[in-house]
Amino acid sequence: MRHYGTVLVDVESRRPLDLLPDREASSLAAWLAGRPGVEVVCRDRAPFFAEGATAGAPQAVQVADRWHLGHNLSEAAERCVADHRRCLHVLAPDPAQPAPEPQKFEDPSGSPWPRGHRFADRTRVNHATVHELLAAGLSRRAIGRQLRMTSRTVKLLADAATPEDLFQGQWQGRPSKLDAFKPYLDDRWNQGCTNAWRVWEEIVPLGYQGSYQRVRAHFREKRLSPRPVTARPPSPRVVAGRILRRPETLTETEHLRLKAVLVHCPELDALTGHVRSFGQMLTEPQGERLPQWLDAVRRDNLPGLHTLAAGIDRDRDAVIAGLTLPWSSGVVEGHVNRIKMLKRQMFDRAGFRLLRKRVLLYS
Structure with a gap:
């Protein structure tokens, strides 16, 4: 349980005058009553400070802190x-932020191999990297060590003139069991259902005989395709x-x-x-x-x-x-931080009397 006290500061000299063990209005009023020369009281808007200042120094002008x-x-x-x-x-x-254009893939060879497929794209990247390193003069063994590839993988990539030579007849535009259901998948996607498993369970009773992996791959492709950016x-x-x-x-x-x-x-x-x-x-x-x-x-x-x-x-x-006078209690916040520093120096085990003595003697 935390206990809060009160620090009293002379705003003109910027030095602490005293520490009170609590934040009771009666404690502040008693302290001010013993010092009838107080003319201005800078404080925050806590009600107990207002009550204490009014009771202990009715002649003083009270100034609410601007911060x-x-x-x-x-x-x-x-x-x-x-x-x-x-x-x-x-x-x-x-302003001046045009909508991003979809990324275009140029393939002058007219290759049928799919763009955006994980295996196909990785093969293209590896093929280009191996041929760049070969052109730079590296041996196949050095390339294997640098790219952490087996000698067989490096040989396949190096011997292939194009990445398409490595695909072995896959993705040749063959019809898929999912083709007839893609309009349904797209409709569900536009409705906000992006759960591939749920949609797969919906199309199986409709006659779909393919695998769940095909549905998941279709949804993954839609996730990776450029979409208009909507701000929260x-x-x-x-x-x-x-x-x-x-x-x-x-x-x-x-x-x-x-x-x-x-x-x-x-x-x-x-x-x-x-x-x-x-x-x-x-x-x-x-x-x-x-x-x-x-x-x-x-x-x-x-x-x-x-x-x-x-x-x-x-x-x-x-x-x-x-809002009118130049006085403020900003200097008090600095002393509050200094008091916290002194408490940490004593591992937060100092009693009020020792802490008060250190604060006043330090100043």
């Missing part, structure tokens, strides 16, 4: 996108990430895909406007715009964003201060 506000915004945006997951199936085509719809996290980023940082493809989704879904288009408006307040001192932003959010049907707006409204003064 945590941005993090809350990203979580709310992802929830909103997830609520409209069906709208993500609308994708814009990639992006996940809610990906779309939310594009909404949260600055428009100028998006690539052309990302911009077009996001635009296609927003045109199809008015709710996500409204979400994008709210997110980017809040992003401007995070990067520029425009906290006075927060009330108008909250009103605009409530007018749209975005439950995920309504939850965020309700939480911000409960902490409105601190959020406005965080």
Whole structure:
């Protein structure tokens, strides 16, 4: 079970002032009450920190941290996108990306031997490799060692003028028992059934007397044939990430895909406007715009964003201060990482008193 404490840092000097053994509002209030000179309290939006700061230092201005506000915004945006997951199936085509053309095999000899068959293609590759090495001056024995072939295999490949001399009369365009059933196989493939065993069980009662291997080979050929590439719809996290980023940082493809989704879904288009408006307040001192932003959010049907707006409204003064004043609790995160490092140095076995002493003495 994990136990969390509280680190108190002087934001001006960037030095830790104290460690508290818990995250209770009463502990923070008692600490602040003993230091009446505190004027500004930078904190995250946890309710116990807000209660403790209000009780212990009512005169201080509370400043909500901007990073945590941005993090809350990203979580709310992802929830909103997830609520409209069906709208993500609308994708814009990639610009300047022509559809791939099927690979063409040139065979000037007019050979009947099949292309795309595993044995035939492997034989062609081995035949070409052996003849290239022979032309380079290697002996047949050296070729066998390099390609890990037997002397008989090397001799067959080297003596054959063309790969077709090695096929011994196979695949001569003879009719197959499967030919009459290929239209049925193609129909099942187009319907989404790509299980060769299931289709074989379906055609046996229809009169097919061939082997299952022929059906499997036919399906394998269809899998290896060029097919139009269909993109998966992006996940809610990906779309939310594009909404949260600055428009100028998006690539052309990302911009077009996001635009296609927003045109199809008015709710996500409204979400994008709210997110980017809040992003401007995070990067520029425009906290006075927060009330108008909250009103605009409530007018749209975005439950995920309504939850965020309700939480911000409960902490409105601190959020406005965080969007206006230059203070932030970013320095605290650095000290949290340093405290974790000190704990690891003591193999996570240090008690609170020793850890507190090391943190304060180290600073």
